[in-house]
Amino acid sequence: MAGLKLMRRRREAEQAPMRLSAPVPGYLRVALGIAVALVFIAPVWWVVAASFKPQFAIFRDASPVTAATFLPFDATLDNYREVFGRLGMGRALINSTIVAVSQVILTLVLCSTGAYAFSRLRFPGRRVLFIIILGTLLVPFESILIPMYLMASRLGLGDMLPAVFLPEIASAFGLFLLRQAFDDVPRELDDAALVDGASHFRVYFDVLLPNIKPALATLVVITFLWSWNGFLWPLVIIQRPELQLIQVALAQTVVPGELPNWGAILGGATIATVPVLILFLLLQRYIVQGFAESAMKG
Amino acid sequence: MSKPKKKARYSRFITVAGFLGPFLVLLVVFRLIPIAEVVLTSLQQFNLLRPDDREFIGADNFVRLASDYRFLKSMRVSATFVIGMLVLQIPLALALAMALRGSQRGIRRIRTIVFSPVTMSIVVVTAIWRLLLDPANGIFNGVLERLGFEGLDFITSTSQALPSLMLMIIWYQIGFTMILFVAGLQAIPTVYAEAAAVDGAGPWQRFRFVTLPLLSRTTVFVVVIITIFSFQQFAPAYVMTRGGPSDSTLFVVYYLYQQAFSFLDPGYASAIAVVFLATVLVVALLQRRLLSRTDA
Numbered sequence: 001m002a003g004l005k006l007m008r009r010r011r012e013a014e015q016a017p018m019r020l021s022a023p024v025p026g027y028l029r030v031a032l033g034i035a036v037a038l039v040f041i042a043p044v045w046w047v048v049a050a051s052f053k054p055q056f057a058i059f060r061d062a063s064p065v066t067a068a069t070f071l072p073f074d075a076t077l078d079n080y081r082e083v084f085g086r087l088g089m090g091r092a093l094i095n096s097t098i099v100a101v102s103q104v105i106l107t108l109v110l111c112s113t114g115a116y117a118f119s120r121l122r123f124p125g126r127r128v129l130f131i132i133i134l135g136t137l138l139v140p141f142e143s144i145l146i147p148m149y150l151m152a153s154r155l156g157l158g159d160m161l162p163a164v165f166l167p168e169i170a171s172a173f174g175l176f177l178l179r180q181a182f183d184d185v186p187r188e189l190d191d192a193a194l195v196d197g198a199s200h201f202r203v204y205f206d207v208l209l210p211n212i213k214p215a216l217a218t219l220v221v222i223t224f225l226w227s228w229n230g231f232l233w234p235l236v237i238i239q240r241p242e243l244q245l246i247q248v249a250l251a252q253t254v255v256p257g258e259l260p261n262w263g264a265i266l267g268g269a270t271i272a273t274v275p276v277l278i279l280f281l282l283l284q285r286y287i288v289q290g291f292a293e294s295a296m297k298g
Numbered sequence: 299m300s301k302p303k304k305k306a307r308y309s310r311f312i313t314v315a316g317f318l319g320p321f322l323v324l325l326v327v328f329r330l331i332p333i334a335e336v337v338l339t340s341l342q343q344f345n346l347l348r349p350d351d352r353e354f355i356g357a358d359n360f361v362r363l364a365s366d367y368r369f370l371k372s373m374r375v376s377a378t379f380v381i382g383m384l385v386l387q388i389p390l391a392l393a394l395a396m397a398l399r400g401s402q403r404g405i406r407r408i409r410t411i412v413f414s415p416v417t418m419s420i421v422v423v424t425a426i427w428r429l430l431l432d433p434a435n436g437i438f439n440g441v442l443e444r445l446g447f448e449g450l451d452f453i454t455s456t457s458q459a460l461p462s463l464m465l466m467i468i469w470y471q472i473g474f475t476m477i478l479f480v481a482g483l484q485a486i487p488t489v490y491a492e493a494a495a496v497d498g499a500g501p502w503q504r505f506r507f508v509t510l511p512l513l514s515r516t517t518v519f520v521v522v523i524i525t526i527f528s529f530q531q532f533a534p535a536y537v538m539t540r541g542g543p544s545d546s547t548l549f550v551v552y553y554l555y556q557q558a559f560s561f562l563d564p565g566y567a568s569a570i571a572v573v574f575l576a577t578v579l580v581v582a583l584l585q586r587r588l589l590s591r592t593d594a
Contacts, residue, residue, distance in 0.1 A: 032397065033404065037411045040469070044415075046437060047426050063440030114321035123314045129322075136329045138582050140530050142551045143575035146339060146564045147332035150349050155327075170324035200313050229419035231533050236559060247421040251533070254425050256540040265429060269422045280417040284410055 051266035079263035092249040100227040103165035107223045111174030116204045119182035163237045181215035246272045340568035359569035372553040380528040382464045395479030413473030420533040427466045456546040482516030522585040
């Protein structure tokens, strides 16, 4: 066994591409890597640690920076009591969850059926229509904010949670992503089912959908992030405090020109972020891969 | 036309409508109509609270834009921000990608960490950075003081506010840019660099004359994405600075929002939106040009 392994390794070494001399020695790269990682971890770590401190301890530990800055001495739940109590962010978390889950489900349904039509059905104007849909990806949401607001009010959606997600579910990005996935599934699969007398709905639901699970997962995760992190549209369309979403609620703890409410910002930022960070760490391959691939294709 | 043929055509229409109908209806209502309508509202004057009482005023809103000091300032602020992001973020992201392009577990883990802020919301990032940048109690000044420097004013200073936001957005986005570069680098076959090395090219020469030219497609794409992202900036101004101090962080989209929802002048805001949209489309078209050239 060991000999075999050694042989394989030797062969790999022979076949491996020539090692190009690295400009930086190994230990320096490790140190650099750790330093880089710290730049991105430290602020988030501080937020979570400081969210458990009373205000005087946050200030005391912040300057000058020591190990205590990043450790929750004098731990207390006061900040969370304020965040969930007086600031009502528990309600906002529930609202954001309702919006994000609805948006994910409806986006999946609309984009997968639409993508099926473009991938498997023939109809006049198909190409032009697809180009128009892709073209809408070039239009930033900010530029149509005002007519969107007028449209939502006209339809009687103003100040309702569906007003947040309904305009987002016909996602050109999602349609594009799933169409690519459908196109990669061999047609022999659905032809066989169609010959056997299956309807298009059966082919879509029973034959094709199970074959594009990775793309569906990517769409689920990215749509959830999008929805959960969205800010401008919910800020504009939702006024009633009891319908507020978590990002808008958090934004209101920061009042420009006034001294910040440190405890509320730290606690609010933590509860607004922890769900997505957990989701990200569990499903990161779908996110990173999906972002890079879809961005390059688009 | 024979009857069965007509019937087949009808059933095909039903199938297509069933699959595509819902998507199309929502796309028309919430994308296509609004795109057309923003051009219309940019030629109108009305109060946001009375949207049915509109007056057609031709190009007046655009004429007003041309002499609106704050609008011109907002375009300058956004342009400065875009250029700052391109000049600072792209070289940094490329350097990170070069250092972290390998596939060893440790390197992948660091990439994941650098990418993780991308999954946070801009509001969370801005709220956190509001505290990090706090002149009196923030960590940044805590570090500076620890190193023996004097603390900075950051967002309370007209000259430091915009650079502070740039630093924040670089921290927020660089993981995304880095991932794009890593994907681009991994797509380049190593034989080119090896051949150059055989010919005696050093690491810098290999990077400059082999890697960089082969990466140009990715680079053009990154330039466009960063330009558009940076031009779309809104939340940092809304949450942290309200465009201040003295309009030094007045992003175009924040000014648009202010005109529409604070000053209730959606016609004028629509004119800003049209200029904004036109700029984004021009950038996107330039991208196509540049990309097709690099293909040749």
